[in-house]
Amino acid sequence: MTNNRSWIPYLLILPSVAFLALLFIVPLLQTIWLAFSDNGVPSPANAQRMMADINFTRSIKNTFLLTIAVVPVQLAIALVMGTMVAKVGRGRETILWVWTIPLGISDLAAGLVWLSILQNSGYFNSLLLGLGVLERQASWLSYQTPVALFFAIAVAEIWRGTAIVMVIIVAGLNQVPREFKEAAEIFGAGAWTRFWRITLPLIRPALQSALILRTVLAFEVFAVVYALGGRNFPVLVGEAYNWQNQNQNYGVAAAYAVLIMIISLAATLIYLKAIKVDPERLP
Amino acid sequence: MANIVIDRIRKSFGTFEALKEVSLTINDGEFVSLLGPSGCGKTTLLRIIAGLETSTSGDVLIGGKSVIGLPPKERGLAMVFQNYAVFPHMTVYENVAFGLRMQKADDARVKAQVEKAAGLLHIEQYLDRYPNKLSGGQRQRVAVARALAVEPKVLLMDEPLSNLDALLRLEMRAELKTVLQSAGTTTIYVTHDQTEAMGLSDRIAVMHNGVVEQVGTPVDVYNYPATRFVGGFIGNPPMNFIKVPVTNGQVAAGSEPLTAPEETGNEVILGLRGEAVQLAPLPLGLEMKVRVAEPMGSHLLLTGSIHDQPVRVVLPSSETVRSGDVIGLKLDPNRITWLSPESGKSFPAATA
Structure with a gap:
């Protein structure tokens, strides 16, 4: 009887397979072809042109620096937030809700919010002038102040992207039964030891997912950078955008897209290796 | 040396009083069970x-020192x-x-202690495995070994056997008793399972609605329950409670009337353990209408009524009684508990 119906599972996943094939795999293959072909013949010309570009090295350096600066801070903040909210009884939901508001704001809007704070006539300068710290408006986002610009972009990215890490971490923390922490406490572990020796190892799956997701998103950073720094702070996706729209060169844009995908995949593999999740060692 | 003194502990969660002035003394090396139905406050007391x-108020002293x-x-x-x-x-x-490790013990001591505790609980062969590879019973052994490895002055156990299946529970019960007897650790054991409490404890504290109803040895608590709740909670079948009329200080029960305690009024509650009876010819014994007779192999369980009140009694399996029979029961006067119908508390044992 069941033999007659063996095609049903395949039928059930058919829509999603078709959806994926149409909207993900086909464009992916097209992009790869676009990147590695020239006038319909395979060619490394686009990749070569990409690498020869003046902004190529800078954009790679900026993207990596930003990722290295932003992701660990976001993880640390998310862990602190998750640990804090775990101790809250009433009002926990409200706090979580407020904390996740940045999730609902588009990255361009977030960039514009920070622009209104940090631009020459922005709130930050007004505050500093009002307090008498500055005598005249300072510029934070120009090419002459690369450190301040980097710092501003990093802060804006941290503000915008920490919530998703926190959501994953909180979900992970909720999976850890209270008894583990209580047992550790009974047997003499202080709060710090409990966190390092009990909580962190037990939320490895959440840490892994959060890091992968957040790092891949960090490599794709664009709108916040564009709003705050414009072309003063080239990043990989920004370059892809410029080649696509300003230069109308779809081949080089595709080469950037493929490069970003390779970096993201590599980062994911590294995390999968580095933070091994052994189901045997989970609650 | 660590006795535990629990001194008028109170605990409220909002308006709900989980513990209402609980006091209890546990002697050094003693095994005391906190026994009660869920929600009686026994786990809260253990966690305090x-x-x-x-706690909301009150004091706990371990080894004479307030903690x-x-x-x-x-x-x-x-x-x-x-x-x-x-x-x-x-x-x-x-x-x-x-x-x-948390005490920063050196490796030699850790190794010696771990091996000793693992030996006591027969888990030496699992030491390099991860717990998820172990069965529930083996994990329970690891938990007990972890507790014993630090050689604590006081061991607290919160329903440690309730997640095991019935057969394993019986086995672990016997083993726990052996291990803890040799360790001589002061132990407080929380359980809702009366057979566990009876089997393991030196003394049992029966708790109900945030109050300790009775503290005593298992046999005392079983035979002389202080309240109707204790009698009904401990024992299988539970104690029978039969409201009987008192005339001239005596209660009619077949040919030999029983002497009721002096404090009683016109009525008293007769607390009767199911097995504290013997079959007797009808005019000589107290009349019982048997509704169902269940031969259980080891004994004969009878369900029916005395004075139109439901009772369960246990007879030796050698007796033959059929469903629907009317039989006579001879009561053992030394094993009767008299309780006040108003307060539900028992009167002091009549023999005293």
Whole structure:
């Protein structure tokens, strides 16, 4: 009887397979072809042109620096937030809700919010002038102040992207039964030891997912950078955008897209290796 | 040397009073069970002793020293949790060693203590495995070994056997008793299972609605329940409570009337253990209408009524009684508990 119906599972996943094939795999293959072909013949010309570009090295350096600066801070903040909210009884939901508001704001809007704070006539300068710290408006986002610009972009990215890490971490923390922490406490572990020796190892799956997701998103950073720094702070996706729209060169844009995908995949593999999740060692 | 004195502990959660002035003294080396139905406050009391919960008022002294306000690790105790709380990311060895590691014990001592505790609980062959590879019973052994490895002054156990299946529970019960007797640790054991409490304890504290109803040896608590609740909670079948009329200080029960306590009025509640009866010819014994007779092999269980009130009694399996019979029962006057119909409390034993 069941033999007659063996095609049903395949039928059930058919829509999603078709959806994926149409909207993900086909464009992916097209992009790869676009990147590695020239006038319909395979060619490394686009990749070569990409690498020869003046902004190529800078954009790679900026993207990596930003990722290295932003992701660990976001993880640390998310862990602190998750640990804090775990101790809250009433009002926990409200706090979580407020904390996740940045999730609902588009990255361009977030960039514009920070622009209104940090631009020459922005709130930050007004505050500093009002307090008498500055005598005249300072510029934070120009090419002459690369450190301040980097710092501003990093802060804006941290503000915008920490919530998703926190959501994953909180979900992970909720999976850890209270008894583990209580047992550790009974047997003499202080709060710090409990966190390092009990909580962190037990939320490895959440840490892994959060890091992968957040790092891949960090490599794709664009709108916040564009709003705050414009072309003063080239990043990989920004370059892809410029080649696509300003230069109308779809081949080089595709080469950037493929490069970003390779970096993201590599980062994911590294995390999968580095933070091994052994189901045997989970609650 | 660590006795435990629980002095007028109260605990409220909002308007709900979980513990209403509980006092209890546990002697050094004694095994005391906190027995009661769920929600009676027994686990809350244990957690207050452990330092995982704060009391609203009252004091807890361990070894003569007040521990209120001290963190758990400074109370010199170990605990076994209901769901074991064995750390899944550590090997069995590291689990058992956890308390010692936290005390910064040197490796030689850790090794010696872990091997000793593992030997006591027969888990030597699992020391390098991870707990998820173990069965529930084995994990329970790891949890107990972890607690014993630190050689605590006081051992707290929160329903440690309730997650095991019935057969394993029986086996672990006997083993726990052997291990703890040789360790001589002062132990508080929380359970809702009366057979566990009866089998393991030196003394039982029966709790109900945040109050300790009775403290005593298992046999005393069984034979002389202080309240109707205790009699009904302990024993299988539970104690029978039959409201009987009192005339001239006596209660009619077949040919030999029973002497009721002097304090009684016109009525008294006769608390009767199901097995404290003998079959007797009808005019000589108290009349019981048998509704159902169940031969259980080891005994004969009868369900029916005396004075139109439901009772369950147990007779030797050699007797033959059929459903629907009317029989006579001779009561053992030394094993009767008289209770006040108003307060539900028992009168002091009539023989005294």
